[in-house]
Amino acid sequence: MTRTLRRALSALAAVTLMLTGTLAAAPASVAAQTIPLMTGIRTGQNPGFDRIVLDLTAGPAPAVRYDLVDELIADGSGEIVWLTGEYFIAVTATPAAAHNDAGNPTYPGPRKFRTRNLQNVMAVAVTGDFEGTLSIGLGVRSRTPVTVFTLTAPNRVVIDIRH
Numbered sequence: 001m002t003r004t005l006r007r008a009l010s011a012l013a014a015v016t017l018m019l020t021g022t023l024a025a026a027p028a029s030v031a032a033q034t035i036p037l038m039t040g041i042r043t044g045q046n047p048g049f050d051r052i053v054l055d056l057t058a059g060p061a062p063a064v065r066y067d068l069v070d071e072l073i074a075d076g077s078g079e080i081v082w083l084t085g086e087y088f089i090a091v092t093a094t095p096a097a098a099h100n101d102a103g104n105p106t107y108p109g110p111r112k113f114r115t116r117n118l119q120n121v122m123a124v125a126v127t128g129d130f131e132g133t134l135s136i137g138l139g140v141r142s143r144t145p146v147t148v149f150t151l152t153a154p155n156r157v158v159i160d161i162r163h
Helices: 003-020
Strands: 038-046 049-056 063-069 087-094 112-114 121-130 133-140 146-151 156-162
Touching (some): 049 121, 049 133, 063 146, 087 146, 133 156
Antiparallel strands (some): 038 049, 049 156, 063 087, 087 133, 112 121, 121 133, 146 156
16 A cells, blocks of 8 residues: 555545544543542551551542651741651652642641650641642651551551651
């Protein structure tokens, strides 16, 4: 088959599809992905580690990361977040938020609280909720290994800190 004949057949096929209505146009707008919303923070002491769990609504599981930092910084303002602890861990989850589309909080609990029931983690703070990134700060007694991961069905961010 010659090059010219292939081009002509391709053009004819495209015109036929458009005339018969089988070639659909792309939707005018693509629905935005649902961002998981934080609804709760749970804490618990386990053999060998403390666990912090962020409960989230349905949506894509967020990517999570943590950093050992000298001080916790509030997203947006850049202000220092004063929190009980000798050392600090900053955890981020993206995409995730603690407010709905109307700007109302979806997490009814305190933005900062002590964790007297845990061995290493002394306090937890919501340090940011900005542009699809949720930030949590932890104050700890000692620098020990940290593991951060997500679980689905339902969505959760899990932070484990060894004693």
